[in-house]
Amino acid sequence: MVRILGIDPGLRCTGFGLIDKQGSQLIYVSSGCIRTDEKTTLPERLAVIYRGIREIVETYAPQQAAVEKVFVNVNPQSTLLLGQARGAAITALVSTDLPVGEYTALQVKQAVVGNGKAAKEQVQHMVRRLLSLPGDPSPDAADALACAIAHAHGGQGLGGIATVGLRVRGGRLMEAPRTAASTSPPIARKKT
Structure with a gap:
């Protein structure tokens, strides 16, 4: 059994x-939203996202994660803010040593x-x-659940890329080929 956490950043x-x-x-475990207060500063809102995801990881102990990719939309300011929220989410995930797959909305759908x-x-x-x-x-x-489902299905052959040194293929995490440009060591994973 593999537990997967899907994230729809905002x-x-x-x-x-x-x-x-x-x-x-596929078995449902839990879902919901991490809400931030629009009256607080951007750093405070990003901290809420970061801490919320860390708490979810500590509570439910997923082995893999999947995050929806963000594309530029009509409003550059909104795109930038969304990208920062996504960055806080990914940072929270990788800080707990979770491998993270990334999927576009098109791939998820x-x-x-x-x-x-x-x-x-x-x-x-x-x-x-x-x-x-x-x-x-x-x-x-x-x-977010759809993102986790897409990841569970191996991105339907869409080749979702996980964190440094890992690649998702056929629903399994594998070591990615090392290249001259990839000098970071692979992320250590906990055995389950």
Whole structure:
């Protein structure tokens, strides 16, 4: 069994979702949002995200994590803030030695719905069906769970890249080939 933590980064609300993968079966563990106070400073909000993710990792002990990638949108300021929230989330994950896979929204939707241009409601519905939930999760939690599901399926052959020295292939973590540009040692992982 492998426990996977999915993260949908956001400055106002960072979604999280945990699933267990047992063979080909996916089992829901937990999901929710880490909310920040818009009245506080940016560093304080980033600290809330960082601490919230660390607390989730300590509570649920996932073995792998998956984070949605961010792309530039119409508003550069929003993109920058979202990137900073994503950075806080990834830093929290790698500080606990978790291997982190990264997936675009298109890859996540393709893996979960079968259509890279699926609407949020379709993602929520498919997450509900795949995990046998009694109702649709919130949009942020659904996106995080979808990211974890995509990772559990090995990115559907999309070659999700994990942290330094690791690569996701067929749902398994493998040592990535070393190159001259990659001089950092691989991250030590805890045995489970």
